[in-house]
Amino acid sequence: MVTIPTIDMVKTGQHIMELRVQAGLSVRQLQEIFGFSTPQALYKWQHGTALPTIDNLVVLAAVLGVKVDDILVMNDSPMAVSA
Numbered sequence: 001m002v003t004i005p006t007i008d009m010v011k012t013g014q015h016i017m018e019l020r021v022q023a024g025l026s027v028r029q030l031q032e033i034f035g036f037s038t039p040q041a042l043y044k045w046q047h048g049t050a051l052p053t054i055d056n057l058v059v060l061a062a063v064l065g066v067k068v069d070d071i072l073v074m075n076d077s078p079m080a081v082s083a
Contacts, residue, residue, distance in 0.1 A: 002082075011073035013048030019064045019071065020046075033063055 020030060027046075031039045034056065044050035052060055061068045 006075045007051065008048075008073045008075045009051060010048035012051065012071065013046045015073050016060070016071060017046040019066060023064050025063070030060075030063070034059065 020027070027039045027042050030042055034041075036042070041050070041052075045052055051057075057068055057071065061071055064071070
């Protein structure tokens with residue numbers, strides 16, 4: 001049996017919002033940093049309905065001054081699968 005960690009999307013989204021606020025950044029400022037034409041992607045991240053792509057996650061970590069691992073929130077119960 002192998003346990004596989006899974007990401008809690010809702011808690012990760014809440015954490016992204018907390019880190020953004022702590023960094024003193026607005027959604028509009030992040031939108032400009034990422035070059036997005038609309039803020040929808042950022043709101044999806046914050047609401048936990050989508051996760052940033054890996055390249056956007058790396059940029060987000062740099063902008064927020066944290067490591068990628070510090071952004072993601074893992075589920076308390078990892079998924080177990082047969083090997």
